[in-house]
Amino acid sequence: MNHCPCTLWLTGxxxxxxxxxxxxxxxxxxxxxxxxxxxxxxxxxxxxxxDLGFSRRDRSENIRRVAQLxxxxxxxxxxxxxxxxxxxxxxxxxxxxxxxxxxxxxVYLATPLRVCEARDPKGLYKRARAGEIANxxxxxxxxxAPRSPELSFDTSWQPLSDCVAATLRILEMRDxxxxxxx
Numbered sequence: 001m002n003h004c005p006c007t008l009w010l011t012g013x014x015x016x017x018x019x020x021x022x023x024x025x026x027x028x029x030x031x032x033x034x035x036x037x038x039x040x041x042x043x044x045x046x047x048x049x050x051d052l053g054f055s056r057r058d059r060s061e062n063i064r065r066v067a068q069l070x071x072x073x074x075x076x077x078x079x080x081x082x083x084x085x086x087x088x089x090x091x092x093x094x095x096x097x098x099x100x101x102x103x104x105x106x107v108y109l110a111t112p113l114r115v116c117e118a119r120d121p122k123g124l125y126k127r128a129r130a131g132e133i134a135n136x137x138x139x140x141x142x143x144x145a146p147r148s149p150e151l152s153f154d155t156s157w158q159p160l161s162d163c164v165a166a167t168l169r170i171l172e173m174r175d176x177x178x179x180x181x182x
Contacts, residue, residue, distance in 0.1 A: 012109030017155035018083035036079040067095035108149040
């Protein structure tokens with residue numbers, strides 16, 4: 001698989017399937033010999049953005065930092081997979097500008113809130129409903145769904161393998177031919 005380095009920006013509610021899809025895509029890229037880096041929201045918060053909270057301003061700064069890192073990865077030929085809630089349209093638009101429009105592929109995990117709450121692997125929805133977590137996206141704070149993402153998946157019924165295949169297809173359509181070099 002030839003590839004033009006790009007950023008797959010996976011957005012959606014907590015427990016929508018972003019990390020699962022990111023890891024599956026990373027595995028598919030590795031099998032094809034394509035260098036990629038997964039930037040998972042939880043890990044980013046522990047490293048790159050450990051000094052930030054969850055205010056709107058801090059969330060925007062987190063997105064800006066991740067977008068700049070994605071741009072740097074793309075500039076070195078690496079596919080970046082950012083798996084972040086990134087709840088605000090304005091922040092995702094900022095990320096698209098930083099990364100460059102032709103390298104940014106927005107992938108919306110449109111899994112319904114009721115399904116995400118039922119999954120709730122970390123117990124965050126339960127804690128947010130109990131008032132223990134303020135401004136939790138989908139409960140105490142809004143999630144602004146993308147208006148026209150390049151891809152959209154509902155992992156409550158779409159198999160992971162179909163999501164991976166559709167993502168790889170869109171990347172193959174976007175790839176520019178690579179000339180052989182002797």
